[in-house]
Amino acid sequence: MVKEDLKIIVEDLDFFYGGLKALDGVNIQIPERKVTALIGPSGCGKSTFLRVLNRMNDLIPGTRLEGKVLIDGHDIYADNIDVVELRKKIGMVFQKSNPFPKSIFDNVAYGLRIHGSKDRVILAEIVEESLKRAALWDEVKDDLKRSAMELSGGQQQRLCIARALATGPEILLMDEPASALDPISTAKIEELIREFKEHYTIVIVTHNMQQAARVSDYTALFYLGKLIEFNVTEEVFTRPSEKQTEDYITGRFG
Amino acid sequence: MKRGRIQELIAFWCLRMAIVIILAALGSIIWFLGKNGLSILSWEFLTEPPREGMTEGGIFPALVGTCYLVFGAIIWALPLGVLAAIYLTEYTRQGKVIRVIRLGINNLAGVPSVVFGLFGLTFFVIYLGFGVSILSGSLTLAFMILPTIIRASEEAILAVPQTFREASFALGATRWQTIYKVVLPQALPGVLTGSILGIGRAAGETAPIIFTAATFYTPHLPRSIFDPVMALPFHLYVLATEGTHLEKTLPIQYGTALVLLGLVLGINLVAIVWRARLRRKKKW
Numbered sequence: 001m002v003k004e005d006l007k008i009i010v011e012d013l014d015f016f017y018g019g020l021k022a023l024d025g026v027n028i029q030i031p032e033r034k035v036t037a038l039i040g041p042s043g044c045g046k047s048t049f050l051r052v053l054n055r056m057n058d059l060i061p062g063t064r065l066e067g068k069v070l071i072d073g074h075d076i077y078a079d080n081i082d083v084v085e086l087r088k089k090i091g092m093v094f095q096k097s098n099p100f101p102k103s104i105f106d107n108v109a110y111g112l113r114i115h116g117s118k119d120r121v122i123l124a125e126i127v128e129e130s131l132k133r134a135a136l137w138d139e140v141k142d143d144l145k146r147s148a149m150e151l152s153g154g155q156q157q158r159l160c161i162a163r164a165l166a167t168g169p170e171i172l173l174m175d176e177p178a179s180a181l182d183p184i185s186t187a188k189i190e191e192l193i194r195e196f197k198e199h200y201t202i203v204i205v206t207h208n209m210q211q212a213a214r215v216s217d218y219t220a221l222f223y224l225g226k227l228i229e230f231n232v233t234e235e236v237f238t239r240p241s242e243k244q245t246e247d248y249i250t251g252r253f254g
Numbered sequence: 255m256k257r258g259r260i261q262e263l264i265a266f267w268c269l270r271m272a273i274v275i276i277l278a279a280l281g282s283i284i285w286f287l288g289k290n291g292l293s294i295l296s297w298e299f300l301t302e303p304p305r306e307g308m309t310e311g312g313i314f315p316a317l318v319g320t321c322y323l324v325f326g327a328i329i330w331a332l333p334l335g336v337l338a339a340i341y342l343t344e345y346t347r348q349g350k351v352i353r354v355i356r357l358g359i360n361n362l363a364g365v366p367s368v369v370f371g372l373f374g375l376t377f378f379v380i381y382l383g384f385g386v387s388i389l390s391g392s393l394t395l396a397f398m399i400l401p402t403i404i405r406a407s408e409e410a411i412l413a414v415p416q417t418f419r420e421a422s423f424a425l426g427a428t429r430w431q432t433i434y435k436v437v438l439p440q441a442l443p444g445v446l447t448g449s450i451l452g453i454g455r456a457a458g459e460t461a462p463i464i465f466t467a468a469t470f471y472t473p474h475l476p477r478s479i480f481d482p483v484m485a486l487p488f489h490l491y492v493l494a495t496e497g498t499h500l501e502k503t504l505p506i507q508y509g510t511a512l513v514l515l516g517l518v519l520g521i522n523l524v525a526i527v528w529r530a531r532l533r534r535k536k537k538w
Contacts, residue, residue, distance in 0.1 A: 054424060056423065059420075059423060061348075084428060086426075087423065087425065091424070092421075094420065096417060099421075100418060100421065100436055101440060110422070110435070111426060111427075114422075114426065114431045114435065163421075164424070164425070167425060
């Protein structure tokens with residue numbers, strides 16, 4: 001079905017929280033440098049799926065995974081995988097903006113510093129580049145020492161995006177990145193997402209179907225832990241092949 | 255009047271009386287000490303050693319000794335307590351073992367201070383051969399305030415939002431990097447202020463230092479951590495019970511009590527003001 005270069009391939013994925021099966025037999029092939037939207041009602045497993053991709057679920061005790069998750073052909077749940085390296089390659093933006101209570105500069109430089117960069121010139125360059133890409137540079141360039149907590153909600157979220165970009169990821173995972181923002185800030189984030197797909201493979205969870213339609217190339221609908229439908233976004237929204245998809249996008253449930 | 259309204263009124267007055275009694279008790283202690291001790295307070299009282307069989311002079315060595323002991327206790331207990339709290343909150347899965355450890359720590363907090371004193375005597379003074387010294391006394395006090403520090407640290411660490419940890423992990427940080435660079439800086443104010451409250455308690459304790467650190471009288475200040483010291487609570491105890499001139503030392507007793515009370519209240523006040531200021535500054 002998908003004819004692009006594939007970045008992420010998931011095969012027969014089951015995921016458990018203790019005894020609860022949160023993902024059930026998910027097979028999906030996510031194309032490179034495209035935006036893939038994950039939609040579905042609350043509790044359908046889309047956020048869990050997103051967190052499978054950078055192994056954030058490892059942090060939750062009592063979780064278990066079966067099946068394969070391949071990124072660039074490598075099984076990221078194989079024993080020899082370095083989770084730190086993996087997460088460096090995969091940036092993540094959360095639902096609620098979560099800048100560290102540090103300066104703007106230190107926020108963006110955080111990822112670089114923990115991976116050992118000390119050179120001030122290089123740090124400053126990458127911080128500037130990342131802030132520019134996140135369209136925040138012009139608003140903060142005069143005082144990078146200011147606390148990130150003083151920024152507005154929309155600015156904080158773009159700062160978090162800049163922070164995720166700074167480590168040079170290939171994949172960006174976004175967990176409802178605009179759900180807590182006003183319409184103008186949301187529009188800015190969406191514009192960023194459209195620009196980003198030139199460089200990054202983006203997987204975005206969203207509750208907002210208009211948003212999925214606006215920003216994504218592919219859309220996956222999850223329901224009760226199962227992947228119901230995965231196709232080109234336009235197809236999913238205009239000619240859904242599954243009854244459940246049609247019901248969901250027309251607002252009959254969820 | 256309706257019955258409910260009367261009950262309400264009685265309940266309210268009972269609660270109000272409870273507060274009045276507590277405040278009255280506290281107020282009368284301070285007033286009593288102030289009335290009897292304030293007159294002797296002077297710069298000389300604070301900066302001179304006792305003279306004439308303790309019936310004259312000041313309390314300088316005791317004041318310094320208490321500061322040494324408290325400072326020593328912090329040096330042992332703070333790192334140990336913070337590291338234990340980090341382990342308990344960040345590195346372990348919350349399960350049966352942790353519950354038992356936590357129960358143990360809470361029980362440690364309930365051990366009477368004289369038991370800590372006897373433990374210090376047998377373990378530090380005799381078994382490890384530290385003698386009656388600042389070292390033994392501060393270690394004993396450290397063990398006594400450890401539960402307070404661990405609990406304050408745990409609370410402060412748990413209060414750091416999970417979202418900060420997630421952001422750090424998602425950027426490829428290890429667990430230790432996350433703790434060291436994100437969690438600890440955020441938790442530190444809470445850790446410190448909570449710990450200071452514990453330290454205030456250590457400053458006023460007599461029983462743990464009687465057998466481990468305190469001495470009746472030294473003409474000079476301690477020269478090393480293996481020297482015994484005078485300490486305010488012990489000094490007070492000695493003057494009040496063993497002095498040969500009880501009447502003559504009475505003003506000194508009140509003065510010593512007042513200084514000790516002031517020291518403890520001062521330490522606590524610093525912690526409380528500091529904490530309030532940090533809370534205002536916090537934005538999350």
